[in-house]
Amino acid sequence: MTESLSLDGIAARLADIVGASHLSSAPADVDAYGGLSPFAVVWPGSPSEVAAVLKACTDLGVAVGIAGGGAGVAHHWPLTAERPRVVLDTLRMSNILDVDETSLTVLAQTGIQVRHLEEALRRQGLTLGPYPAELQLATLGGLLAAPPAIAHSPQTGLFHDGCLGLSVAHADGSSVQTRVAPRRATGPDLARVYLGSRGGLGVITTATMRVYRVPELVQPIAFAFTGLEAAHAGARELCASGVLPARLRVLGEEQALSELGDAGAPVRAACLAVLSGPGALVHVQHRLLDAILGRAGGMELPQPVAYRWWERSRSPGVQPDATPPAGARVRHSRLGEALASVRELTRRRPLNLWLDELDLHGANLWLGSRRAGEGKRSLAALLLDAGLEPFRPAFSPLMEELRQKLDPRGTLVVMES
Amino acid sequence: MPQTQRYRPSPALGSELLAILPAERISQGSADRLIYSRDMWPKTLLSVRDNKPSVCPPDVVVWPESAEEIAAIVKLCRRDHVPLVPWGGGSGVCGGAMATSGGIVLDLKRMNRLLLASSDDGLATFQAGVIGQTLEDQLNRRGLTLGHFPASIYCSTLGGWLAARSAGQLSSKYGKIEDMVLALEAVLGDGRIVRCSSAEQPDLVPLIVGSEGTLAIITEATLRVHRLAAHRVFRAYEVPRVSAGCEGFRRALQRGLRPAVMRLYDETDSLLARASGQGRAAGGQRRLLAALGEELEARHGERIGDLKRLLLGAALSRAGMLSRLAERMLPRLSGGCLAIVGFEGEPSLCQAEVELFHAELLGVGARDLGEGPGLSWYQHRYAVSYKQSPLYAAGGFADTMEVAATWERLLPLYKSVREAISSLAMVLAHFSHAYPEGCSIYFTFAAAAEGRAKSDLLYDEIWRRGLQAVIKEGGTISHHHGVGASKAAYMAEEHGPALAVYRQLKAVMDPDGILNPGKMGL
Ligand SMILES: Cc1cc2nc3c(=O)[nH]c(=O)nc-3n(C[C@H](O)[C@H](O)[C@H](O)COP(=O)(O)OP(=O)(O)OC[C@H]3O[C@@H](n4cnc5c(N)ncnc54)[C@H](O)[C@@H]3O)c2cc1C
Ligand SMILES: Cc1cc2nc3c(=O)[nH]c(=O)nc-3n(C[C@H](O)[C@H](O)[C@H](O)COP(=O)(O)OP(=O)(O)OC[C@H]3O[C@@H](n4cnc5c(N)ncnc54)[C@H](O)[C@@H]3O)c2cc1C
Numbered sequence: 001m002t003e004s005l006s007l008d009g010i011a012a013r014l015a016d017i018v019g020a021s022h023l024s025s026a027p028a029d030v031d032a033y034g035g036l037s038p039f040a041v042v043w044p045g046s047p048s049e050v051a052a053v054l055k056a057c058t059d060l061g062v063a064v065g066i067a068g069g070g071a072g073v074a075h076h077w078p079l080t081a082e083r084p085r086v087v088l089d090t091l092r093m094s095n096i097l098d099v100d101e102t103s104l105t106v107l108a109q110t111g112i113q114v115r116h117l118e119e120a121l122r123r124q125g126l127t128l129g130p131y132p133a134e135l136q137l138a139t140l141g142g143l144l145a146a147p148p149a150i151a152h153s154p155q156t157g158l159f160h161d162g163c164l165g166l167s168v169a170h171a172d173g174s175s176v177q178t179r180v181a182p183r184r185a186t187g188p189d190l191a192r193v194y195l196g197s198r199g200g201l202g203v204i205t206t207a208t209m210r211v212y213r214v215p216e217l218v219q220p221i222a223f224a225f226t227g228l229e230a231a232h233a234g235a236r237e238l239c240a241s242g243v244l245p246a247r248l249r250v251l252g253e254e255q256a257l258s259e260l261g262d263a264g265a266p267v268r269a270a271c272l273a274v275l276s277g278p279g280a281l282v283h284v285q286h287r288l289l290d291a292i293l294g295r296a297g298g299m300e301l302p303q304p305v306a307y308r309w310w311e312r313s314r315s316p317g318v319q320p321d322a323t324p325p326a327g328a329r330v331r332h333s334r335l336g337e338a339l340a341s342v343r344e345l346t347r348r349r350p351l352n353l354w355l356d357e358l359d360l361h362g363a364n365l366w367l368g369s370r371r372a373g374e375g376k377r378s379l380a381a382l383l384l385d386a387g388l389e390p391f392r393p394a395f396s397p398l399m400e401e402l403r404q405k406l407d408p409r410g411t412l413v414v415m416e417s
Numbered sequence: 418m419p420q421t422q423r424y425r426p427s428p429a430l431g432s433e434l435l436a437i438l439p440a441e442r443i444s445q446g447s448a449d450r451l452i453y454s455r456d457m458w459p460k461t462l463l464s465v466r467d468n469k470p471s472v473c474p475p476d477v478v479v480w481p482e483s484a485e486e487i488a489a490i491v492k493l494c495r496r497d498h499v500p501l502v503p504w505g506g507g508s509g510v511c512g513g514a515m516a517t518s519g520g521i522v523l524d525l526k527r528m529n530r531l532l533l534a535s536s537d538d539g540l541a542t543f544q545a546g547v548i549g550q551t552l553e554d555q556l557n558r559r560g561l562t563l564g565h566f567p568a569s570i571y572c573s574t575l576g577g578w579l580a581a582r583s584a585g586q587l588s589s590k591y592g593k594i595e596d597m598v599l600a601l602e603a604v605l606g607d608g609r610i611v612r613c614s615s616a617e618q619p620d621l622v623p624l625i626v627g628s629e630g631t632l633a634i635i636t637e638a639t640l641r642v643h644r645l646a647a648h649r650v651f652r653a654y655e656v657p658r659v660s661a662g663c664e665g666f667r668r669a670l671q672r673g674l675r676p677a678v679m680r681l682y683d684e685t686d687s688l689l690a691r692a693s694g695q696g697r698a699a700g701g702q703r704r705l706l707a708a709l710g711e712e713l714e715a716r717h718g719e720r721i722g723d724l725k726r727l728l729l730g731a732a733l734s735r736a737g738m739l740s741r742l743a744e745r746m747l748p749r750l751s752g753g754c755l756a757i758v759g760f761e762g763e764p765s766l767c768q769a770e771v772e773l774f775h776a777e778l779l780g781v782g783a784r785d786l787g788e789g790p791g792l793s794w795y796q797h798r799y800a801v802s803y804k805q806s807p808l809y810a811a812g813g814f815a816d817t818m819e820v821a822a823t824w825e826r827l828l829p830l831y832k833s834v835r836e837a838i839s840s841l842a843m844v845l846a847h848f849s850h851a852y853p854e855g856c857s858i859y860f861t862f863a864a865a866a867e868g869r870a871k872s873d874l875l876y877d878e879i880w881r882r883g884l885q886a887v888i889k890e891g892g893t894i895s896h897h898h899g900v901g902a903s904k905a906a907y908m909a910e911e912h913g914p915a916l917a918v919y920r921q922l923k924a925v926m927d928p929d930g931i932l933n934p935g936k937m938g939l
Binding site: 100102103104105147155164174175176177178179180181182183184185186187188189190192193194195196197198201210212213215216239240241242243276277278280281283284285287288329331332333359360361362393395396398399401402405406 | 535537538539540581582583584593595599611613616617618619620621623624625626627628629631632641643644667671672673674762763765766768769770772773821822823824825826850852853854855856857891892893894895896897898899900904908911912913914915917918919921922924925926937
C-alpha cells in the first residue's frame with residue numbers, strides 16, 4: 001500500500017533514516033541537480049541506509065533518481081509523472097573497504113570518486129588501470145551504472161569488465177551481493193544485470209574491482225600518417241598482432257592539432273599508443289609496433305611530442321570538450337567507408353574526428369567540436385547521415401521487463417542523457 | 418538421481434510435433450530415448466554398471482534446424498507445460514542435459530553452419546549446434562582460431578560451451594568461452610526469438626551465457642576469433658611445493674604475462690604423472706588398480722606404471738589411512754610439483770615472455786625441465802577416455818570437482834577440500850586456468866564402496882563435504898563444468914540472496930518454467 005504524506009512528512013521519514021543533516025530541501029542543494037529538480041536530496045552513509053531509503057520511497061510513492069559525481073552529461077527524468085522526486089546522492093559512500101594485494105582487487109563503496117580511489121591505490125603501488133583522465137571526476141558507481149564508451153584500454157578491456165562483484169539495493173529495500181570469483185560457471189553473471197543499468201534496477205552500493213600494479217615501464221609513442229585510413233590500418237594491424245597497448249588512439253588532423261600541439265611538422269593523421277609493462281616486454285613490443293606502423297606508412301614523431309601528449313592526457317585537470325562528442329561503433333571492414341562519408345559531410349565544418357576503443361573487431365568513431373554551442377544532437381545527426389548508428393543507451397525490452405519485476409512500482413528512474 | 422515431478426506426455430504430442438518437423442526429425446523410439454537418457458555425469462555410470470541405464474529417458478527427441486522451428490516447438494510445449502531440454506553434445510558432466518522431468522530433448526546438432534567469418538573484423542558467427550572441432554577446423558581453413566580447446570572438443574558443441582561456461586586449455590591467453598562471445602541469437606521460453614549483443618547496456622549476453630538451458634535456447638553466436646598463432650613454445654618446471662608454483666604463476670600473471678597454457682600439478686598428481694616401477698596387487702584390488710590405471714592414463718595421456726596402480730588401489734579401499742600416510746610421505750617421495758607453461762603468438766613476443774616467466778619461476782625455487790613434458794602434454798591433450806570407465810566396472814568410481822577462488826583464498830581452499838574428502842577418497846589436483854586475480858583448482862577424486870547403495874551414498878558425501886569446504890573458504894563451486902542437476906542443491910549457498918535475481922530472470926524469459934526444469938537450483 002502506498003502511504004500518502006506531505007513533502008515535509010516524506011522528508012521527515014527519510015531524515016529518520018539518514019539523519020537530519022544528511023537531507024536537504026534547500027534550493028541551493030536541490031538546484032545542483034539541474035534537470036532532476038527534486039524536492040529533496042538525501043545523502044545516505046551506508047548500504048543499509050540506501051536500502052532503507054529506497055524502501056521508504058517505494059512505500060511512500062516517491063520517485064528516486066540516483067546521483068554519483070554528476071559528471072554524466074545533462075541528465076533528465078524520462079517521465080513527467082506527477083510524483084514527488086528525491087535524489088539519492090552517493091557522495092558519503094566513499095570508503096575503501098579492502099585492498100587485497102595478493103589477488104589485486106579492491107572493494108569500495110561506489111560513491112567514491114575515481115580520482116580518490118586511484119590516489120589511494122597509487123600509494124600502494126596499484127592502479128585501476130590505464131583509463132583516460134576524463135573519468136577521474138566520475139564516481140565508481142557512475143562508471144559502473146553508466147559506463148562511458150571511453151572507459152576502455154586494449155590491454156585491460158572495458159573498465160566495467162574489471163568489476164568482479166558488487167552489492168546492490170533494490171527498490172523494495174532488499175539487497176543482494178554477488179560473490180567474488182575469478183571466473184565461475186554457476187549460472188548467469190548476475191552482476192551484469194546492473195552494469196549499464198543507469199540507476200534503473202537498483203543502487204550499486206559496493207563493488208569489487210580488479211586492480212593492477214603500477215607498470216614498470218610506460219612508453220608513449222606517436223606516429224604521423226598522411227591520412228586517417230592509413231593510421232587506422234596500422235592500428236588495426238597492431239590489435240591483431242598481439243601487441244596490446246595500454247592506450248591506443250587514432251586522430252584526424254584537427255584532433256591531432258588539439259591533442260599534440262605543435263608536433264614540429266604538419267600532422268594529417270596520427271596514431272598514438274602507450275605501451276606498458278615489464279621493460280623487456282615493452283622493448284620488444286616497441287620494435288614490433290615500429291615495424292607495423294612503419295609498414296602502414298607511418299613516421300614516428302619525436303619522443304617529446306608523445307610524452308607531452310601522454311602527460312597532458314592524464315593530468316586530472318583535463319576538461320571535457322565544451323560540446324560532448326558524438327560517437328558510433330564501427331567494424332574495421334566498414335571504417336574506410338564510414339570515414340569517407342563523415343569527411344564528405346563535414347567538409348565545410350572544422351570538426352574533430354578520432355577513433356578509440358580500438359580492438360580486434362573495430363573502433364569507436366567520434367565527432368567532436370571545440371566550439372561551444374555545437375549541439376550533441378547535430379553531431380549525432382551527422383553520424384546518422386553517414387549511415388552510422390550513434391550511441392544511444394536504451395533498455396532492451398527484456399531488461400525493461402526485468403526492471404518491472406525488480407521495481408514494480410517504478411520507484412527508481414532510469415536516467416537519460 | 419534428482420527426479421522432479423515427471424511430466425505425463427499427452428498422446429497427441431507426437432502428432433502435434435509433426436506439424437512442425439518432418440517425421441525423421443522426431444523420435445519416440447526406445448533406442449533414441451535410451452541414448453538421450455543421460456549425459457556424461459559420472460554418477461550415472463553407477464546405474465549403467467547395475468544394468469539400469471534409463472535414468473531419465475525423455476519422452477521425445479527432436480532435431481530442429483532453425484530458430485523458427487525451435488520457437489514453434491517452444492510454443493507447443495508452453496501450451497501443455499511440456500519440459501524442454503536443450504542438448505548439444507551431451508558431454509556435460511553435471512546431468513545438465515538430462516530430462517529429469519521427462520518431456521522433449523531438443524538436440525541442436527543439425528544446426529551446425531558457419532554463417533559468417535571475417536578475419537578483418539576478428540569475428541565469426543556459427544549456429545549453436547556445431548561440434549567444437551568442426552568449428553575450429555572451419556576457422557583454421559581461413560587462417561583463424563577461436564582459441565577454445567576443451568578436452569571434450571570432439572564431442573561438445575558451441576551451444577553447450579556457452580550454456581555451461583566452458584573453459585579450454587589455452588584459457589589464460591584466450592579466456593573462457595564467455596570472454597569470446599560478442600552476440601547471441603536465442604529462443605526464450607515464451608517462444609520469442611531474441612538477438613542480443615555486448616554493445617547493449619545492460620548486456621544480456623552474460624545473462625544467457627551460463628544459464629544451462631534454463632532461460633533460453635541458444636541458436637547462434639558471434640565469437641571473437643584470432644589469427645592462427647605463428648609460433649608456440651613450451652617450458653616445464655619442477656617446483657618444490659604447490660604454494661611455490663601458485664606464487665610463481667600469480668607473480669607472472671600480475672606482471673602482465675599471458676601464457677596460453679599454465680598447468681601446475683600438486684604433489685600427488687605429479688607423482689602419478691611421473692612414477693613408474695613394479696608393484697603387485699592381488700585379486701579384486703588388482704582389477705581395480707588396473708582399471709584406475711587406465712582411467713589415469715586416459716586423463717594424463719601417458720602410460721603409468723604399476724607402482725602408481727598399487728598406491729592408488731590401496732588408497733581407494735583405505736582412503737583415510739593412505740591419505741594421512743601420503744601427506745607425510747609425499748614431500749619426500751614426489752620430488753615436487755610439475756608445472757607446464759606454453760606461450761603462443763608472435764615469435765619475439767613469445768620469447769620475451771618465456772624469459773620473464775622463467776625468471777619468475779626460478780625466483781620461487783623451480784628447476785627447469787626443458788620443453789619435453791610440455792610437448793608431451795600438448796600431444797596428448799585430447800587423450801580422454803570415451804568408453805565406459807573400466808574403473809566403474811571394477812567397483813570404484815571417479816569424478817572431478819573444478820572450483821575457483823581469488824589467489825588470497827586459493828591455498829586455504831585447496832587445503833580444506835583435501836582435508837574434507839581425503840578420508841573418503843583418493844584426491845589429486847591440478848591448477849590449470851589462472852588469471853591475474855585468481856585460479857581454478859581441478860580436483861580428481863576416486864573411491865570405492867561395495868554395492869550401489871553405498872556407492873551412491875559415498876559419492877554424494879564426497880561432493881557434499883568438498884563443496885561445503887569450497888563455500889566456507891569463499892570459492893565458487895564450479896569454474897567451468899556448470900551446475901546442472903549435480904550441484905543444484907548448492908546454488909543457494911553459492912549465490913545467497915542474489916539467486917532471487919536469477920529467478921526473476923527466469924520469470925521474464927521462461928514464464929511457464931518449461932526450459933530445463935529442475936536444474937540450477939531454481
Ligand atoms: C569525456 C566524457 C565522455 C563521456 N562519454 C559517455 C558515454 O559515452 N556514455 C555515457 O553514458 N556517459 C558518458 N559520459 C558521462 C560519464 O562519464 C558517465 O556517465 C559516468 O558514469 C558518470 O559518473 P558519475 O559518477 O558522474 O555519475 P552520474 O553522472 O551522477 O550518474 C550517471 C548515471 O549513473 C547512475 N548512477 C550513479 N551512481 C550509481 C550507483 N551507485 N548505482 C546505480 N546507479 C548509479 C545515475 O543514476 C545516472 O544514470 C562521459 C563523460 C565524459 C566526461
Ligand atoms: C571427456 C570430457 C572432457 C571434458 N573436458 C572439458 C574441458 O576441458 N573444459 C570444459 O569446460 N568442459 C569439459 N567437459 C565438460 C563438457 O564438455 C562441457 O560442459 C561442455 O560445455 C558441454 O557441451 P555439450 O555440447 O556437450 O553440452 P551438453 O552436455 O549437451 O549440455 C550441457 C548443458 O547445456 C545445455 N545446452 C546445450 N546446448 C544448449 C543450447 N544450444 N542452448 C541452451 N542450452 C544448451 C544443456 O541443456 C545442458 O544443461 C568435458 C567432458 C568430457 C566428457
